Amino acid sequence: MAKSKKTSKKGSKKASPQKALDDQTVRDIIDRIKESQKQAEENQSAHAKARKASSAKKTEEPSKKVKALMKDDPEGPPEEPTGEEEVEIEEGDTELEGFEDIELDVPEDAVPKEMEVAAVVEREQEFAPLPEHEKSHKTEVLDSYTFLSESIPVEITIVRKEEFVPVYSISIPGIAGGTKLLLETKLRAELISDVKLDITEILDPKKQEMVKAKFEDSAMKVLGRNFPQLPNDKKKILASYLIQNTLGMGEIETPLHDEFLEEVVVNNSRDPVWVYHKKYGWCKTNLRMKNEERIYDYAALVARKVGRQINILSPLLDAHLPNGDRVNATLFPVSNYGNTMTIRKFSRNPWTMTNLIRSKTISPEVAATIWLCVQSELSLIVAGGTGSGKTSFLNALAGLIPASQRIISIEDTRELTLPSFLHWVPMVTREPNPEGKGEVSMLNLMVNALRQRPDRIIVGEIRRQKEAEVLFEAMHTGHSVYATLHADNATQAISRLVNPPLNVPEENLDALSGIVVQYRQRRLNMRRTLEFAEVQDMGKLNMIYRWDAKRDVTIKVGKLDKIAKTIELYTGLSSKEIDQDVKEKVTILNWMVKHGYEAVNEVGSIVSNYYQEPKEVLSAVSKNKKWEF
Ligand SMILES: Nc1ncnc2c1ncn2[C@@H]1O[C@H](COP(=O)(O)OP(=O)(O)O)[C@@H](O)[C@H]1O
Numbered sequence: 203m204a205k206s207k208k209t210s211k212k213g214s215k216k217a218s219p220q221k222a223l224d225d226q227t228v229r230d231i232i233d234r235i236k237e238s239q240k241q242a243e244e245n246q247s248a249h250a251k252a253r254k255a256s257s258a259k260k261t262e263e264p265s266k267k268v269k270a271l272m273k274d275d276p277e278g279p280p281e282e283p284t285g286e287e288e289v290e291i292e293e294g295d296t297e298l299e300g301f302e303d304i305e306l307d308v309p310e311d312a313v314p315k316e317m318e319v320a321a322v323v324e325r326e327q328e329f330a331p332l333p334e335h336e337k338s339h340k341t342e343v344l345d346s347y348t349f350l351s352e353s354i355p356v357e358i359t360i361v362r363k364e365e366f367v368p369v370y371s372i373s374i375p376g377i378a379g380g381t382k383l384l385l386e387t388k389l390r391a392e393l394i395s396d397v398k399l400d401i402t403e404i405l406d407p408k409k410q411e412m413v414k415a416k417f418e419d420s421a422m423k424v425l426g427r428n429f430p431q432l433p434n435d436k437k438k439i440l441a442s443y444l445i446q447n448t449l450g451m452g453e454i455e456t457p458l459h460d461e462f463l464e465e466v467v468v469n470n471s472r473d474p475v476w477v478y479h480k481k482y483g484w485c486k487t488n489l490r491m492k493n494e495e496r497i498y499d500y501a502a503l504v505a506r507k508v509g510r511q512i513n514i515l516s517p518l519l520d521a522h523l524p525n526g527d528r529v530n531a532t533l534f535p536v537s538n539y540g541n542t543m544t545i546r547k548f549s550r551n552p553w554t555m556t557n558l559i560r561s562k563t564i565s566p567e568v569a570a571t572i573w574l575c576v577q578s579e580l581s582l583i584v585a586g587g588t589g590s591g592k593t594s595f596l597n598a599l600a601g602l603i604p605a606s607q608r609i610i611s612i613e614d615t616r617e618l619t620l621p622s623f624l625h626w627v628p629m630v631t632r633e634p635n636p637e638g639k640g641e642v643s644m645l646n647l648m649v650n651a652l653r654q655r656p657d658r659i660i661v662g663e664i665r666r667q668k669e670a671e672v673l674f675e676a677m678h679t680g681h682s683v684y685a686t687l688h689a690d691n692a693t694q695a696i697s698r699l700v701n702p703p704l705n706v707p708e709e710n711l712d713a714l715s716g717i718v719v720q721y722r723q724r725r726l727n728m729r730r731t732l733e734f735a736e737v738q739d740m741g742k743l744n745m746i747y748r749w750d751a752k753r754d755v756t757i758k759v760g761k762l763d764k765i766a767k768t769i770e771l772y773t774g775l776s777s778k779e780i781d782q783d784v785k786e787k788v789t790i791l792n793w794m795v796k797h798g799y800e801a802v803n804e805v806g807s808i809v810s811n812y813y814q815e816p817k818e819v820l821s822a823v824s825k826n827k828k829w830e831f
């Protein structure tokens with residue numbers, strides 16, 4: 203964890219005389235630009251005051267306040283202290299352990315042209331910490347941590363103020379103010395003119411990696427040429443910064459690299475960017491988009507990356523980026539308050555059964571029972587509400603499939619990540635192009651999957667009748683199938699399956715063995731496996747486990763019946779042996795949790811070893827030994 207060193211703005215670092223762009227110079231330039239910035243709605247001070255005023259007095263809408271301030275006096279009421287409204291170039295007033303600020307010796311001729319500086323000022327405004335939360339006395343620091351955004355060290359502080367939601371505050375302390383300025387102007391311009399790529403290459407989604415590599419290479423050269431003395435590791439940090447600002451979504455890229463965030467959303471250019479934090483839920487950030495065009499630019503950039511368009515005629519975009527992130531964008535006036543972007547981050551740490559046990563989502567016993575079902579090739583459905591963790595559970599469950607079996611997964615957007623050594627073919631649907639051509643539907647893929655000789659079929663979510671038909675058809679033809687379904691409990695899941703629009707005939711339900719229900723308690727942001735029920739003939743349910751909300755424990759409320767009979771039929775295990783097997787799996791799971799084996803490949807590897815050489819795994823478990831991967 204980094205420790206924050208609070209330094210006052212005025213007593214900032216001593217700038218050495220040879221630095222043409224020391225903080226004072228920067229401020230002077232900004233002052234001049236500020237004078238020339240006539241447009242009232244672009245004046246940051248009005249926003250700053252509006253924010254301050256709205257936090258002091260919560261009776262008025264901030265937007266109204268902003269408008270009123272802009273109208274009356276773009277500089278704001280004179281009695282307000284002026285120092286705070288100054289657009290501050292970030293000074294790196296916090297430091298990360300092990301990272302020193304990179305300050306470049308800037309040659310005289312590198313002083314950027316005013317226009318360029320204006321652009322930088324705009325960017326800095328987006329990134330400037332909201333003044334009030336630095337000043338508020340009632341600020342409680344909830345958390346602070348650091349991570350690398352590509353190579354750039356970033357520091358996050360999450361503070362609770364007198365507002366309804368915490369503030370997620372980003373700072374990049376490693377790069378000094380003058381350096382940032384130079385990167386975003388002169389060096390960025392050099393980089394763009396250096397990289398010899400034709401526009402079709404830059405826009406080709408398949409060439410993204412190549413384009414990025416070329417930019418990285420050129421960025422290092424540009425930095426080397428300008429600053430021959432700069433050590434390589436520091437050059438890398440600056441190169442990442444340059445590239446994020448040239449090819450990517452600028453400042454938005456920073457939160458996208460935070461493992462703790464699930465979602466990064468832009469609602470318009472008036473309000474701050476919001477993030478959904480795994481621990482703290484929705485937080486406001488200290489980022490704000492400069493204007494509506496900036497949001498549109500980023501949305502258009504995303505669209506180009508996936509070979510699509512977003513414009514007035516088609517103002518909605520739902521894109522699935524090559525890195526797995528999913529971006530939704532909407533344009534004003536369809537979204538009334540302005541252009542929006544909703545970025546759902548692809549989980550780079552896929553969920554495993556041990557994750558779920560450690561986070562108390564599921565009890566080891568329920569997990570072991572489900573594991574036995576997966577091992578025994580029984581078909582299961584994962585039900586739950588939106589964001590309850592259905593897909594995550596599906597991922598954990600799929601990680602228990604033996605490596606000797608062929609898996610085909612079908613999703614609308616790629617969310618699943620299975621152990622790398624599994625025999626797995628992930629497939630995703632495709633939307634039609636603007637001319638309505640080229641669609642590959644979930645149904646197309648499901649029908650096609652049956653021709654790919656799969657042992658197991660995983661389906662992201664069942665929504666339509668045809669999909670449900672094919673799914674049950676697949677179960678009946680001897681495949682084990684796993685899918686998610688939107689339903690709050692097992693009873694509702696059955697009812698959704700047999701009623702319109704899915705209309706699965708009741709007699710077909712016998713191919714399904716069980717339903718796992720995931721539940722998310724929104725108030726505490728807690729997730730639990732609510733139920734595990736066995737599906738008997740004609741869709742009758744036999745509830746085996748149910749979560750008791752009051753005591754936060756899972757209770758065994760029934761006994762495996764049809765599942766036990768099916769397992770006995772195929773493996774010869776008696777009911778008693780099945781119980782023993784579940785107990786054995788409980789000990790393995792507990793041992794994995796204890797040793798912290800939570801990564802998808804770790805869990806997958808132990809599970810596969812257990813299928814092949816159970817004694818080896820069981821001996822390590824009984825001796826409580828570490829596993830040699
Ligand atoms: N057991 C859990 N504990 C905490 N967070 C979880 C858990 N399961 C899922 N999540 C998180 O919740 C979010 C939504 O999960 P997801 O599986 O996509 O839900 P669904 O498929 O039901 O919409 C994801 O960001 C995921 O990382």
Ligand SMILES: [Mg+2]
Nearest residue numbers: 592593594686
């Ligand atoms: Mg899902």
